[in-house]
Amino acid sequence: MATAAPAESQRRAPRPRADALRNRERIVAAGRELLVEYGTDLPLDEVARRAGVGNATLYRNFKDRGELMHHVVLSVTDRVIEHAEKGLAAEDAGESGAFDALRTFVHAAADERIGALCPTLQTTFDQDHPDLLASLGRLTAGIEDLLGRARAAGELRTDVGVGDLMVALSQLTRPLPGKACLDFDRYVHRHLQLFLDGLMAPARSELPGAAATLEDLRKD
Template structure:
């Protein structure tokens, strides 16, 4: 009885290592990273990777499912912060591969969007996540901490662009610079920033690839 249980434990550990490595590499470089490199980062053989995930789409699907589920968990916890929930949500997630993978996939990667759209489980989680984030935005505005002339679409695109730039400059700039840029971004979303935004607030609909 002990040996099969050990094998199951090893298989689960290999699976978790592969998904974690893929999540980080996809977040950094997109979903076209060679499978061999993912296996190497995970510390497993290529054969082990393909036994767990027979093709790239299967791996992308699993990473999407897990990343969306992690984000949903953090978003639900942030609701307890009331009007500050939207800001605490962004601060907590700024350095998580789950956040960058999800933003990159839903805003910048048509290939990953297609995988999410075609997977009922990932799609349902994404829709629930969007609903919770919408609630955090509304709570922040009702509390007077989030400027009233923005919507969820503005925030998603803004954070995507900021984190994209920060990751692109990783290693070239001190960590304090990254922290300053994020702080400036959040300050621009607060009530009383003093500037008038051109155009209308971006609702999720025009940029939401899951509709």
């Protein structure tokens, strides 16, 4: 009796080729760059050109702008999570103090230009997508750990939360409209340093309202 051929469902799906994965990564990176420059109306033709791929390759990986934006948001979020985890690891290893670890994280996260994501999250993005919720959960945990350690060391004022930190990061890294503001980037780290100095204990004033969480920001 002849041996039956394996069922289609039992066959392993072929792994994506290395060059295909690199193309996908380049497309997401280009999408991130152009999001900063154009906002949510970023031109897909320019994404393909900057990524060094053809339009067919772009659409083979992402069916439309919405799907590309989804992966851009997840990519930026994952990179910010990595910065938080590196800060925690440096503090664990004794290579950095608790507030210095927080400071290093904030400056690294600013370079990811997370403020450019705000219009996407407010308009075209599914805020309840499981992938996004999982990433935001990891991000919140990492930042809360950084804040908690700095607070326990007596170096961070007690009346700030994760949401307060993310609001400042988002506002200082969000592109301003108009070509007259293209040099805005050179001031970001300078103003972040001023903000971070204001987070240090002892506090010199009492903040109005309550500390913000990421969940508070999602409700607004």
